Amino acid sequence: xxFFTDFxxxxxxxxxxSLATAVVIGAAFGKIVGSAVDDVIMPIIGLLTGGIDFTxxxxxxxxxxxxxxxxxxxxxxxxxxxxxxxxxxxNFVIIAFFIFVVLRAVEKMRKKEEVVPVPxxxxxxxxxxxxxxxxxx
Numbered sequence: 001x002x003f004f005t006d007f008x009x010x011x012x013x014x015x016x017x018s019l020a021t022a023v024v025i026g027a028a029f030g031k032i033v034g035s036a037v038d039d040v041i042m043p044i045i046g047l048l049t050g051g052i053d054f055t056x057x058x059x060x061x062x063x064x065x066x067x068x069x070x071x072x073x074x075x076x077x078x079x080x081x082x083x084x085x086x087x088x089x090x091n092f093v094i095i096a097f098f099i100f101v102v103l104r105a106v107e108k109m110r111k112k113e114e115v116v117p118v119p120x121x122x123x124x125x126x127x128x129x130x131x132x133x134x135x136x137x
């Protein structure tokens with residue numbers, strides 16, 4: 001019974017619950033960001049690049065030329081899909097920027113804690129002077 005009691009106590013700690021909450025919120029936020037990238041930003045990039053779909057860019061290693069990536073894979077050709085890498089890099093940059101913008105907005109919304117200045121105590125010389133004066137009395 002001690003194992004299950006310890007396990008329950010471990011789960012009920014604030015850190016584990018905070019982590020679980022962060023994972024759930026992160027997954028939901030990931031879907032929002034993914035939709036923003038796929039449905040809003042990538043069509044704009046596609047328009048700017050002349051409609052290029054990077055995921056369809058590839059190089060075959062067998063020396064043959066294929067019309068599409070699907071036909072190359074169907075023929076069993078070894079394929080380097082460099083377009084997927086380009087697409088992943090573009091997605092990463094866009095997602096990183098999107099997260100940066102959101103986090104920056106959250107930071108601005110937080111209230112700045114007022115720093116209360118600590119009153120300066122007596123200097124070492126003042127303390128020594130007081131001690132000297134007390135010793136004279």
